[in-house]
Amino acid sequence: MHNPEPALYPQVDVIIPHFRDIGRLQRCLQSLSATRYPSMAIIVIDNGSGDPALEPLTAGYGGTLVSLSENKGYAGGCNAGFRASKARYAVFMNDDTSHHPRWLQELVSAAERDGNVAALQPKMLSMQEHERGRQVFDYAGGAGGMIDRLGYPWCFGRTFSGTEEDLGQYDTPRNIFWASGAAMLVRRSCFTEIGGFDDSLFMHMEEIDLCWRLQLAGYQIRSVPSSVVYHEGGASLSYGSPRKIYFNHRNNLRILVKNLSMLTLIPVLSVRLLLEPAAAFYYLLKSGVGPSGSVAVLKAFRDLLIRLPETLQCRRQIQRDRKRTDGALFKSQPFSIFLMRRSRA
Incomplete structure (x- = not known):
């Protein structure tokens, strides 16, 4: 049998952090086994579960298992x-995904065409809607993330x-601000240059922080709609979970402090410090969330202050090494999706 030319198929490692629900992981690995790409390897991260069934399952699909003694979250597990x-x-891939057979070939081809692209995201569609015969965008990633x-x-x-039906309206590749951590391809040299994921974020918005720092280093993030991945969503934490609310609010404020220039940070943070109590009040009134959501917002702000010295230390290095201005990154961004959302509610 003729071996494919290695230059056409550079090696790709698919890294899957896993914490619980081995059946979900098996479904993901089964889907990956149909990938039409000859130079793909799989690395599964056992995030402290200690499940003895992971070793034979991973080996059965030709993968490698990396076992951690404790749960390091998505960020630490991926690192x-x-x-x-x-x-x-x-x-970097969630274990609640399934994949079109050519998903990886399309991502690699796009990456190989432009060496200044550091990370790429496939079109993310809802797995549940796909099983019902409908093509609907996934909430977590859609056709590419912005801010x-x-x-x-x-x-x-x-x-x-909610989410839109996929009618081909986003089938043109474009620059995006962030690629979803549910399935994102990253160039090794770029990831190494900026130091990888921020472990302290643990989970939620770690991919936004990563892509933000990649752009500050001078690189681009792109969507590749010809690559299709289906995402179940909410497998780690359900939507409306107080823990999810906590991580989203804490990490969002942390990445602002880390990545915005001082000239931009001061007015943005001034407005956000007014909006955080408003968010706590909103969760108090929201059906299915209630007081626990409000408490999660307050805890997030408390913990942000506790870890502020560490955050400022990270900030100093990022700001010292940045190659792009906030104006260049945000020139086409709206003022506030949050305020627009509230005004239309």
């Missing part, structure tokens, strides 16, 4: 997997009331 990887490209001038993230394909 551990990357240290075990030597490939030119790494794909408004107050630091609130949003996605192409995600509306104020």
